[in-house]
Amino acid sequence: MIEFSRRTLSNGLRVLVHEDHSTPLVAVNVSYFVGSRDENADKTGFAHLFEHLMFAGSKNVPDFDDPLQRAGGENNAFTTNDYTTFYEILPAENYETALYLESDRMASLSINKKSLDVQRKVVVEEFKETCLNEPYGDNWHHLSELMYHKHPYRWPVIGLTPEHVENANIEDVRHFYRDWYNPSNAVLSIAGKVNEAEAFALAEKWFGSIPAGHTPVRNLPPEPAQKKPARKVVKADVPVPAIYLAFRTPARTDHAFYAVDLISDVLALGPSSRLFRRLLKEQKLFSTVDAYVTANLDPGLLVIEGRPSEGITVEKALEAVWAELHQLKNEAIDERELKKIQHRFESTLVFSETSVLNKAQNLAYYELFDRAELMNEETDIYLGITAQEMHEAAQRLFREENSATLIYLPK
Numbered sequence: 343m344i345e346f347s348r349r350t351l352s353n354g355l356r357v358l359v360h361e362d363h364s365t366p367l368v369a370v371n372v373s374y375f376v377g378s379r380d381e382n383a384d385k386t387g388f389a390h391l392f393e394h395l396m397f398a399g400s401k402n403v404p405d406f407d408d409p410l411q412r413a414g415g416e417n418n419a420f421t422t423n424d425y426t427t428f429y430e431i432l433p434a435e436n437y438e439t440a441l442y443l444e445s446d447r448m449a450s451l452s453i454n455k456k457s458l459d460v461q462r463k464v465v466v467e468e469f470k471e472t473c474l475n476e477p478y479g480d481n482w483h484h485l486s487e488l489m490y491h492k493h494p495y496r497w498p499v500i501g502l503t504p505e506h507v508e509n510a511n512i513e514d515v516r517h518f519y520r521d522w523y524n525p526s527n528a529v530l531s532i533a534g535k536v537n538e539a540e541a542f543a544l545a546e547k548w549f550g551s552i553p554a555g556h557t558p559v560r561n562l563p564p565e566p567a568q569k570k571p572a573r574k575v576v577k578a579d580v581p582v583p584a585i586y587l588a589f590r591t592p593a594r595t596d597h598a599f600y601a602v603d604l605i606s607d608v609l610a611l612g613p614s615s616r617l618f619r620r621l622l623k624e625q626k627l628f629s630t631v632d633a634y635v636t637a638n639l640d641p642g643l644l645v646i647e648g649r650p651s652e653g654i655t656v657e658k659a660l661e662a663v664w665a666e667l668h669q670l671k672n673e674a675i676d677e678r679e680l681k682k683i684q685h686r687f688e689s690t691l692v693f694s695e696t697s698v699l700n701k702a703q704n705l706a707y708y709e710l711f712d713r714a715e716l717m718n719e720e721t722d723i724y725l726g727i728t729a730q731e732m733h734e735a736a737q738r739l740f741r742e743e744n745s746a747t748l749i750y751l752p753k
Contacts, residue, residue: 354526368534376522387501398457401450434535488746524555601735
């Protein structure tokens with residue numbers, strides 16, 4: 343149970359504070375409710391570009407890292423399909439520095455041709471390095487294209503093509519900043535060795551005078567139900583063949599998501615999971631195999647990926663995976679296996695909550711998606727999922743018409 347308090351400033355900024363005096367540190371986290379799904383189809387990659395631009399300097403702080411490092415802190419950021427997060431960890435006596443830095447770039451980021459040119463080059467190079475020049479690096483471009491045709495999840499976070507970022511101009515970027523980077527579209531969470539009243543006072547001091555800005559209105563097109571399986575074979579500069587099998591899942595805030603999330607654990611969480619134990623260890627059909635959910639705010643994906651062992655064809659590997667999925671559809675999971683997965687999830691969650699950074703990030707994450715209280719409720723929800731719910735979820739999920747298959751073959 344993570345105890346916290348919430349206040350909303352007059353400009354709409356939601357502030358969440360968690361006191362933890364077992365640590366000498368404080369984590370400051372600012373999450374903006376904007377991700378790649380909020381981009382235009384002809385201007386993708388902007389959310390990720392802006393993650394970089396937020397470090398390019400602001401009105402009173404030309405170098406974001408320098409004052410933070412002098413305060414003994416460190417920072418980073420990440421972008422997803424649904425939101426963007428910036429965070430700092432620093433000694434408790436200096437955490438006001440992080441609040442000052444975050445407020446200055448929220449209020450008055452320096453967006454000029456020089457900063458745009460520098461960060462644009464960084465992002466384009468990252469695109470080339472991670473997507474174009476890395477084996478299997480463009481898998482999300484292919485999977486997104488196969489599984490989505492209307493919804494903006496049809497392009498990955500890094501963007502559809504590097505040309506969209508290369509062609510970004512100052513007005514495009516400033517417009518994106520005005521639309522999304524304002525207090526009414528953000529959550530500030532503070533966790534660690536703080537006094538709650540003081541933390542709220544400091545949040546008011548540094549963020550309270552920032553104009554609210556307008557609250558963005560989304561009108562995202564829903565993705566129609568998939569009616570037939572999709573398949574794509576890519577011949578690329580890869581060392582060995584690889585397969586990706588994707589299925590459309592419920593949205594992260596849908597109750598049906600929890601059973602699907604546990605199914606991914608049954609398939610590939612740890613050495614006793616079904617795919618790892620049966621297909622990798624016993625039958626030796628794969629050299630690597632994994633399964634995971636994207637946990638998107640709108641309906642996302644469950645993805646199974648693996649590289650067949652030497653001498654094993656991709657068709658034989660896919661046949662083996664489908665056999666495991668059909669077993670989940672046809673036979674209810676054993677109660678013992680379900681409880682093992684649920685308790686492993688519970689222990690992983692408890693362990694993750696020992697970090698003040700995780701607590702600060704989770705508070706903001708749940709507050710953006712729904713409400714921060716859900717952070718404390720989900721363990722009971724996961725533990726309450728029944729074998730019958732898992733069985734029904736598998737039947738809805740593992741249908742060929744709900745699937746996409748991506749195959750990589752060496753040139």
